[in-house]
Amino acid sequence: VEDGPAGQATASKPGEIEDPSGRALDHFFEALEKTETEGGQTRVCHYGDSPITNDGITLTVRRKLQLRFGDAGHGFILIARPWGWYSHANVSHEASAGWESDPISISRGDRLYGLGGVSFTTNRAGVTASFGTTEEGDTGRSVSSFIIHYLKQPGGGDFEIYMDGTAYARVSTAAEDTRSAFHRVEVPNGPHKLTVETVGNGEARLFGVVLENGGRGVQYDSLGVNGAYIGLLANYIDPDHWFEQLRHRRPDxxxxxxxxxxxxxxxxxxxxxxxxTKEVIRRIRTALPGVSILFIGPMDRGARGAGGAIITRPMIPRLISCQRRIAAEAGCAFFDTFTAMGGEGTVDLWYKAKPKLMGGDFTHPTAQGAEIVGTLIYDALIEAYEKRK
Known part of the structure; x- marks a missing residue:
């Protein structure tokens, strides 16, 4: 098949999932179909950079999937806010001061960052984080279990668990070796709030909490890290640790x-x-044989050109062409966000729109712009799902 603009295969139309193999999303679609017809749950882990750290794009995809297939729970949330704008919608989340955050980066540390790419540590007593259901909206109003992701390590300290304000359990993070650990708290399905509070008898290192709802539906983890790029997952997270995290989460x-x-x-x-990019694919498939993988290409990103005009950064089409080719060669699916949102010059149009759809950095969409991008992704997934049925 000949390539068109930015390497786009002419057999696909803008806004469609590209899958030359015809099988890349089979595992995911089989899980969705089972969820739709028999019950059960479908899980998605969405890794990305700062445009999803406020859950803007992912919020829309999650909500639309849950309204269609059922709300199986919010999914994974970081323990605290490593960046001021980190937030998740349709869930309550608070954290006290005292957590030291360590986002995945080029570093010489132990490279243990959990499922979401950020580690949180404290030696202090009384440092807290709370997670719960929301009282507003059409999703996120019930939970049946909380799963706390943390690290077992020599000399690890304890943390207390409170459920709806009442002491529930005390968990020790001490162990002879260092490894991922997960503590599940089951509750009657409904509105609840879980709080973890450190005891201060050693370093407590936590990653995040998963909210699950026992019914049928979709869980959708928004795993954005500020400043992230593909090379971090390939080189700067311990592979065995990441395998532990992915295998426990079991995304489809x-x-x-x-x-x-x-x-x-x-x-x-x-x-x-x-x-x-190929190493990240290899790592995911080592951890999760048979899992579906979807590459979502970058949005249009702008810069000031000659005369102050807002132009598309030249690397955007090159990156898209490379991602598309690697995805096709590796049997992964690909979605060209850049073309779906309008292609070259979209940032200029979105920035000048009323209301604005793109922020002044020409990188991060506004809430309205993020909803458009999330809808494009959801529509593409559903169109491909319906064609397969």
Whole structure:
């Protein structure tokens, strides 16, 4: 098949999922169909960069999937806010001061960042984080279990669990070896609030909490990290640790949505970028044989050009072409967000729109813009799902 703009296969139309193999999303679609017809749950892990750290794009995809297939729970949330704008919708989430956050980055540490790419530690007593249902909206109003993701380690401290304000359990994070650990708290299905509070008898290291609803439906984890790029998952998270996290979570679909940060480097070494992308695919499939993988290409990202005009960054089409080719060669699906939202010059139009659809950094969409992008992704997934049925 000949390539069109930005390497787009002419057999696909803008806004459609591209899958030359015809099988890349089979596992995900089989899970969705079982959820729709028999009950059960479908899980999605969506990895990405800062445009999803406020849950804007992912909120829309999650909500629409849950309204269609059922609300099986919000999914994974980081323990605290590593960035001021980190937030999740349709859930309550609070954290006290005292957590030291360590987002995945180029570092020489132990590279244990949990499912969501951020580790939180404290030696202090009385440091808290709370998670619960929401009283508003059409999703997120019930929960049947909370799963606390933390690290077992030598000398690890304890944390207390409170359920709806009442002491529930005390958990020790001490162990002879260092490994991922998960503590499940079951509750009657309904509105609840879980709080963890550190005891201060050693370092407590936590990653996040999953909210599950026992009924049929979809869980959708928004796993965005500020400044993230594909190379971090390939080189700067311990692979065995990441395997533990993914295998415990058991997603039916892993979405990889990077490119915004890579696009600022016009001399980005594409050979290294390709090696890193293939390594991430290999790691995911090592942890989760048979899982569906979907690459979501970057949105249009703008910069000031000659005369102050807002232009598309030149690396965006190159990254999209590379992602599309690697996805096709590896049997993964691909969604071209850039073309679906309008292609070259979209940032200029979105920034000048009333109300604005793109922020002044020409990178992060407004709430209205994020809803448009999330709807494009949801519509593409559903169209491909319905064609398969």
């Amino acid at each position: 679909l892993v979405i990889i949505g990077y490119g915004a940060n890579e696009s600022q480097f016009e001399r980005l070494p594409m050979d290294q970028y390709e090696r890193d």
